[in-house]
Amino acid sequence: MKRYLAILASLIAIARLHASWIIRQPTWMIQDVLMVVAFAVILSSWGGSRGIEYVVSGGIVSESFSIGINMVGQEVGFSRITRTLDLYLASPISPRIFAAGVFLGSSLFMMPSLLVYTAIAWFIGKPWLTLYSMIISLTLMMLSTLIGLAIAFSIKKPGNISAITNPISFISTALPPVLYPATIIPEPLRVIAISVPTASAASIARTLGGIETGIDPTITLAILSLWIIAAVIAINKVKIKIL
Template structure:
């Protein structure tokens, strides 16, 4: 019964904070996706058709990370400006349900971008349904990691501006600088090893491996899952919930 209640609370929050916003102001979808689409366009413009694979893979990972970082910024806004989190604290909704609701809201908000990239991926590479399901799973794990990370740091952010700036820095560190939009093989060997410690790099390499049929290391799955589990646990146990 508690599981059903938790799922219901999560979906209601996701609808309130995500779906309703899309219905009322659909134009904001464009602004939420422009960064990922711009980077993908830049990769294809420079590399031509051979850049389509890293452009689509990078876009998928970028949108998943963006949804989590946006959830973190929204959490700060709801906590400090609207005091919405205080209402949630006083309600039967638990911390994990609230975090999941924020994450689902941003997943809904960014779902058009994910659908565009998944459609392009299917049209260009024709993966089997099993491979496509595995890619969706990788994207969802990346989304869960970034949502947990976003809420954790946002719970300690002193103001909304600080949270927004930190979200930009973290997004760049996870998506723009490491080999997410480009293959890790372009880096020197020592940097390849270091880059594999970045969870978004492992996610992009796993997706490329599924599409190309090349062997991928199980260590990539382990690193991605360790990051996700760690930040989910930190969020559930250590994120600031009640205001002083």
């Protein structure tokens, strides 16, 4: 029992440490909320209520992926630069607990926008869409965290990690059908476009929410599962084992 309490205390301590800048600078919440509202207005003017549905599901998926690969990956990368990671690894805190603590602390960044997405979903009569999107996004967050950790621990110059994770995050959320319907893509190319994990996660969330996607859900589930397996293999090949 004492061991589990010690693990819980370590998780909370690391989460608080890496969430300190989020708590100390609350003005970022205003920017985050306004961006979500503005994006919803823009897409609703183009696609009506269907456009807003894609804002809710795609927005949650995009933010969750960015948190894992960007925030967690960069936090760990910068911890390598400042050598604080060495202090953690020299203590009873294992790499797994450290990564989980950073993950929990970084997840706070998503809370304000998640509340806005929930309000928007209720407004358009799709209250469960946020829940379905968040359930799928939790899996996506773990996947993107594994990818971020694999990059953070394998890159030779940790100071350059943002130059790697930022483009990956942007390309994975802006180009594939995450914020727009996959049905506008010609059939032969649709499966290729949906092979990106963010697109697969968004498609699954929309299927659960009763939104037509034009993609067989078994295909998207298989794609997301393969990405998770590949990420687990990748993280186990880096110098410091997390799993």
